[in-house]
Amino acid sequence: MSNEMIIHGRATSSNVQTVIWALAELGLDFKRLDIGGAFGGNDTAEYLAMNPTGLVPTLQDGGVTLFESCAITRYLAAQYGDEAFWPTDPATRAALDQWAEWAKGTFSRAIVYEVFWILVRTPKAQRNLDALAAGVANVGKMAGLLDGRLGGDDYLGGDELSFADIVAGHALYRYYTLDFDRPETPNLDAYYERLTKRPAYAEHVMVDYSSLRAE
Numbered sequence: 001m002s003n004e005m006i007i008h009g010r011a012t013s014s015n016v017q018t019v020i021w022a023l024a025e026l027g028l029d030f031k032r033l034d035i036g037g038a039f040g041g042n043d044t045a046e047y048l049a050m051n052p053t054g055l056v057p058t059l060q061d062g063g064v065t066l067f068e069s070c071a072i073t074r075y076l077a078a079q080y081g082d083e084a085f086w087p088t089d090p091a092t093r094a095a096l097d098q099w100a101e102w103a104k105g106t107f108s109r110a111i112v113y114e115v116f117w118i119l120v121r122t123p124k125a126q127r128n129l130d131a132l133a134a135g136v137a138n139v140g141k142m143a144g145l146l147d148g149r150l151g152g153d154d155y156l157g158g159d160e161l162s163f164a165d166i167v168a169g170h171a172l173y174r175y176y177t178l179d180f181d182r183p184e185t186p187n188l189d190a191y192y193e194r195l196t197k198r199p200a201y202a203e204h205v206m207v208d209y210s211s212l213r214a215e
């Protein structure tokens with residue numbers, strides 16, 4: 001059995017970016033395979049045996065095979081993270097995890113499906129502008145929640161990056177680079193600026209998504 005760390009998934013996928021940003025922050029060597037989107041390869045029997053959802057990412061870490069980006073991030077954090085990245089105290093960790101869960105299932109999902117999907121993945125003539133306006137309002141409200149949670153802290157856990165920042169921070173590249181009106185969120189703006197200064201974020205999350213644009 002190979003001990004190699006392999007991540008299956010195209011670099012333009014925000015869910016793949018979550019995982020490879022985590023891998024890079026943890027200082028782990030990995031190989032990424034272009035799977036999904038225009039590359040295909042996620043509907044083969046071999047792939048579906050690893051990940052029955054047929055989506056990306058999938059992680060192989062020696063004998064461990066996992067799908068779902070947030071579950072993978074938690075696994076990597078628990079297996080390889082230090083105390084700041086994955087606190088051992090359950091209550092301390094859960095206080096971060098509630099934001100990770102919300103960021104993944106609610107905030108990032110709204111950014112992707114209520115704004116990104118309309119502005120990037122839908123041809124201009126087919127865009128539902130009412131749905132876009134509702135999505136922008138919803139996402140802006142959520143950005144305000146995260147702004148309030150951050151306050152003056154550098155990261156969700158205080159001074160150091162944790163698994164929760166990986167889950168909350170990865171979608172901010174799309175949030176801040178899409179062309180739509182955002183509310184004033186000085187704490188979130190500073191947080192995003194801080195993330196962009198991290199080499200692993202710049203390399204693995206700030207990835208040009210113009211190839212995903214609908215004609």
Ligand SMILES: N[C@@H](CCC(=O)N[C@@H](CS)C(=O)NCC(=O)O)C(=O)O
Binds near residue numbers: 037038042057067070
């Ligand atoms: N909940 C899943 C969602 C995975 C997902 O939706 N992946 C998208 C890319 S972001 C996908 O596989 N799309 C089909 C494709 O790229 O072929 C996760 O977080 O891993």
